[in-house]
Amino acid sequence: MDREAAQREIEKLREEIRYHSRKYYTEDDPEISDFAYDGLFRRLEDLEAAFPELVTEDSPTNRIGGAVYNTFAPVVHQVPLESLHDAFSQEELLDFDRRVRETAGPVEYVVEPKFDGLSVALEYVDGVFTRGSTRGDGVTGEDVTENLRTIQSIPKRLTEPVPFMEVRGEVFLSDGDFEKLCQRQELLGEKLFKNPRNAAAGSLRQKDPRVTAGRGLSIFVFNVQRIQGETLSGHEQSLKRLEALGFPVCPIFHKATDMEDILRFIGDLGDRRGELAFPIDGAVIKVDSFAQREELGSTARFPRWAEAFKYPPEEKETTLTDIEVNVGRTGVLTPTGVFEPVTLAGTTVSRATLHNQDFIAEKDIRIGSRVIMRKAGEIIPEVVSVVENPPESVPFLLPDRCPSCGEQVSREEGEAAVRCTNPQCPAQLLRNLIHFASRDAMDIDGLGPALLEQLVGEGLVSSPADLYTLEAGRLEKLERFGEKSAENLLAALEKSKQNDLYRLVFALGVPHIGVKNAQVLCGRYPSMEAILAAQEEELSAIDGFGEVKARAVAEFFSHGSTRDLLARLESLGLNLKSQAQAPAGNALAGQAFVLTGTLPTLSRKEASALIEREGGRVTGSVSKKTSFVLAGEEAGSKLEKALAMGIPVLSEEEFLKMLPT
Structure with a gap:
């Protein structure tokens, strides 16, 4: 490759890596797998090594990674929270060992799991937890102290009053808690986290610590960054000291000098990673002696005394035996593949989402297909490709009628989703009720998913209107529900009747209409009567609406079941008029x-x-x-x-x- 071609590819790679880094580290919403990202990064490293004159200061290879939000106060790390260099083969690990021994001589290593979470620093004064921060870019992180206080496994007071101590750990979601979170997001109709790492990062960056507290986060502490009043000489000693002080330390680590022994341990750990309760995506080899670490030093991005081995994604072949179609809260029909069971990353997989019709058509997935399966982020099973289709098989198409209520389904132009537009579809009942009662909708305090599930299960509620007919006597008979709880819930329901109209519009779950759109709609049509009379053509003229939203509003409010529900809600005393106030000024009117x-x-x-x-x-x-x-x-x-x-x-x-x- 000549210099000009190398420069073009390097610039393209840098742009791609910056984009995917922002999606991964900053937005907690990755678009490609870790394996694919690592491939891009390794290719850039190889090209820059071959053409060193093309290396620039702002290249991703010279940055630790991550970014700092302005949502939280910045924290400057006195000891940088460095990233690790990745190895993908045994040969690369042996090269690492050779480089270490050439500089430091005979060494002992400690090998640990590489946790798949969010790195944080915790500071203690006189043994009391005082501040916690994210890694950020390695030099400056974010102050997330209050959110970290909600993690039960973080000790708020150490077993000894150490004058000052800063430690580094990894916040993560266990596989079980990640699956529970995904189930809850699916129930609420929310966008699902892609993997446990991004779920942990998104949970820790919540502005409301109560949200963080409900996510079930855990932590392992694995490094002493700074300590006053005592001296530690090695990593194994520091792990034992951390445990004695009350920190949660991963019980899995291995000390060795022989690389064959180390490679065997890494292989064994990889074979049983699916059995672990916490997510890992590799193993880390660290020089044990702190004096030798000092001698080895660091590059601009990595310590020279540590190397991370990344496990490749495991892929296996199996057969798709069936496709089930479920209906979500927003009416979207989601196909789920049923497969002959196959073991991936230590667990048995027999089901995986097939996303939508476009995904199925693109890969030509059919019932009976032989497919390649893998686990994305070692957690979520996915179909990578189709190996072959049986001769008698036919392309799979989602049904043209809702499998739950039988109503016609529709697909908007430019959208991947096929959805049932019947707002009273039984499959959507619980999800719709959860949305109806949520904070941005009717904001009914105390009416959470668990209680709604109980109310539906007992047959007390089959429509949002039924919520406003609940009686104290019936509520008090519910399990773990007493007189005071019933009184508080009925008061919250009564209060919600006075909500502004836009809250009710949003609560009804009109496709494509979020809180902002509901406010805009009610600003243009200040009563439900006016909304019901609005025609699609005039709705499309509203700023920010267009054809898709206008059609969604017109179709939703033209349903007889919607109009029956609104009539019932009005008879129960709910406000159907807008209370919107005009803007305080007009400096940006029309912009x-x-x-x-x-x-x-x-x-x-x-x-x-x-x-x-x-x-x-x-x-x-x-x-x-x-x-x-x-x-x-x-x-x-x-x-x-x-x-x-x-x-x-x-x-x-x-x-x-x-x-x-």
Whole structure:
């Protein structure tokens, strides 16, 4: 490869890696597997090694990874939280050992599992937990102390009053807790986390610690960053000291000098990783002696005294025996594949989501197909490809009628989802009720998923309207439900009757209509009577709506079952009129803004409030109707699209100058 071709590929790789790093570290929403990302990174490293004159300071190979939000206060790490260099073969591990011995001489290693979570630092003063932070970019992290306090396994007070101590650990979700979280997200109709690592990261970065507390996070502490009042000489000694002080330390580690012994341990650990209660994606080899670590030092990104071995994703062949179609809260039909059981990463897999019709058609998945299966992130089973299809098989198509209620299903142009549009579909009942009672909808305090499931199971509720006919006597007979609980719930239901109309519109679960769209709709049509009378053509003229949302609103409110429900809710005393107030100012009247990236001082919620206060509106995507794009650090595809379309891009400073003083 010549220099010019190398430069083109290097620039393309850097752009791809930055994009996927932002999706993984900052947005907790990866689009490719760890294995694919590692392949991109390794290719960039190889090209930069072959053409060192093309290496730049801002190359991803010179950064630890991650980014810092402005959601939390920054924390500067006095001892950097370094990343690890990855190895993918035994030969690379032997090269690592050779390099270490050439510099440090005879060594002892400690081998541990490589946890698949979010790295954090914990600080203790006189044995009391005082501050906790994320790794961030390795030098600066985020102060997430209050969220870390909700993790039960983090000791709030050590067994001894050590004057000062900073330790490093990995926050993670156990396989069981990750599956429970995914089940709950599915029940609520929320977007599912891709893997345990991103679930842990997303949970720890919640602005409300109560949300973090409900996620079931755990931690293993594996390193002493700083300590006062005593001296530690090696890693094994520090692990034992951490355990004595009350920290949760992974019980699996192995000390050895012989590389054959180490490679055998890594192989055995890989074979049984599916049996572990916590997620791992590899093993880490560390020089035990701290004095030798000092001698070996670090590169710009990695310590030279440690190496991480990444396990390759395990793939196996099996047969698809059936495809089941389920209906979600929003009416989306989701196909699930049933397979001949196969063992992957230590567990038996017999079911996996097939996502949607496009996924099935793209891979030509049919009943009877021989397929390649693997576990994404060592947790979620997925179909990689089809090996062959039986001669008599036919392409699989989702049904044209809802398998639950029999109503016709529909698919919007440009959408992958096929959905049932019947708001009273029985399959959607529990999910709809959970959404109806949720915080951004009717905000009925105390009416959570567990209680709703109980109410539905007892036959007390089969419609949102039934919630408002509940009686204390019936509620008090429920398991773990007393007189006071019944009184509080009935009071919360009564209070919710006075909610603004937009909350009810959002609570009803109109496809494509979120909270913001519900507010816009009710600003244009200030009563339910007006919404019911609105025609699709006039709805599509509302700023930010367009044909898809207009059609969704028109179809939803034209259903006889929707109108019957609304009539019943009105008879039960619910408010069906908008209480929206006019904007306080008009400096941004008629202007449409799109927000992207992280602003220096304003959160997105604060920036949106300022825009709406002055008569502007905030939309989620860039289009020809967009007036301005307000962009901060780590702005992504929305910024690129705005620049390509010639839409003005504002910094926070420029935006604030548009507001009245």
